[in-house]
Amino acid sequence: MKCWPQIADLLGRHGITFVLLADHEVPIGDQVRRFLNEHGPQEIDVIVGIGGDGTHSMVIQQLVAWVDADPGRCLPPYAFIPLGTANDIAKSLGFHVGSTFSERDLERAVSTVGHGADYRMDLGMVNGTLFADGFTIGLDPNILRERNVQKKRLHGLRFLFRGIIGGNLLYTICTGLRFWRQPQRQVDVSVDGHRWYAGPMINLIINNMRVYAGEFEFHPAAYANDGLLDIVLFTGQKDYLRSYLLALRQYPRRLRRLAKHLNRNLQHTQGRRFAVRLSHPESAQIDGEEFPESDFFDVSVRPAIVPVKIPAEPL
Numbered sequence: 001m002k003c004w005p006q007i008a009d010l011l012g013r014h015g016i017t018f019v020l021l022a023d024h025e026v027p028i029g030d031q032v033r034r035f036l037n038e039h040g041p042q043e044i045d046v047i048v049g050i051g052g053d054g055t056h057s058m059v060i061q062q063l064v065a066w067v068d069a070d071p072g073r074c075l076p077p078y079a080f081i082p083l084g085t086a087n088d089i090a091k092s093l094g095f096h097v098g099s100t101f102s103e104r105d106l107e108r109a110v111s112t113v114g115h116g117a118d119y120r121m122d123l124g125m126v127n128g129t130l131f132a133d134g135f136t137i138g139l140d141p142n143i144l145r146e147r148n149v150q151k152k153r154l155h156g157l158r159f160l161f162r163g164i165i166g167g168n169l170l171y172t173i174c175t176g177l178r179f180w181r182q183p184q185r186q187v188d189v190s191v192d193g194h195r196w197y198a199g200p201m202i203n204l205i206i207n208n209m210r211v212y213a214g215e216f217e218f219h220p221a222a223y224a225n226d227g228l229l230d231i232v233l234f235t236g237q238k239d240y241l242r243s244y245l246l247a248l249r250q251y252p253r254r255l256r257r258l259a260k261h262l263n264r265n266l267q268h269t270q271g272r273r274f275a276v277r278l279s280h281p282e283s284a285q286i287d288g289e290e291f292p293e294s295d296f297f298d299v300s301v302r303p304a305i306v307p308v309k310i311p312a313e314p315l
């Protein structure tokens with residue numbers, strides 16, 4: 001809401017008229033669905049989400065639920081104003097988001113609302129729940145869980161840590177606490193009906209978008225409109241550290257080629273349907289939120305289900 005006056009001003013300058021849905025008492029997805037039911041999609045040219053991956057994911061899930069309720073319905077395109085921490089979805093779709101959101105980045109995102117290119121985004125689905133960004137089992141969800149616990153525990157002391165808690169330091173502390181304690185699980189993964197991997201794992205990612213956790217790209221040819229999801233599996237702590245270091249997005253181009261070569265043994269493939277069986281129930285997360293732990297995950301893709309607007313103007 002702090003950025004809203006600036007966004008409203010930019011929308012006005014682009015000649016875009018709008019209705020703002022920002023009732024703090026009602027989940028954002030419910031507000032969008034109610035608006036669609038009351039006004040119908042023909043009155044709406046585009047639905048714009050303002051926030052991080054969690055916000056976009058929540059709205060997109062509700063939009064798909066709205067279409068699924070009546071397959072005759074037609075969805076207006078969805079546009080992104082990325083104002084989160086990781087911004088995986090926006091970065092994967094060609095938005096530029098720096099460590100601080102610059103006026104130029106904001107202007108480009110707003111111009112995409114009116115003049116963006118049409119793109120049809122796939123979504124993933126795990127045990128019946130949709131995801132836009134990605135799904136992870138193992139170490140990363142355990143770090144997320146630990147961080148959420150510590151955040152709650154330290155809430156009373158937040159005046160001491162203002163600016164630090166919730167930021168990188170807490171993340172680093174939780175990573176350190178959790179990292180070496182993560183047990184290796186035996187996992188059996190089949191992709192499109194064929195066994196792809198059987199053996200130890202500490203972390204497993206199934207991604208719809210190319211960018212993971214704001215900083216990493218495990219495969220350069222991961223697209224959110226190819227009807228395929230990308231799976232990356234990490235066998236142990238050493239493999240995890242090496243692979244993450246080599247997958248950093250910030251390397252200059254020449255170094256990235258070398259990094260890709262060094263990371264050639266990465267357990268990665270693409271597919272439409274994945275069955276993941278674990279020796280023990282394990283924590284999971286979807287789109288940055290905790291997901292119920294289980295020893296079996298059925299993951300599939302819903303191709304080209306969401307019409308979205310992506311930046312067409314040069315950076």
Ligand SMILES: [Mg+2]
Nearest residue numbers: 223224228229
């Ligand atoms: Mg894909």
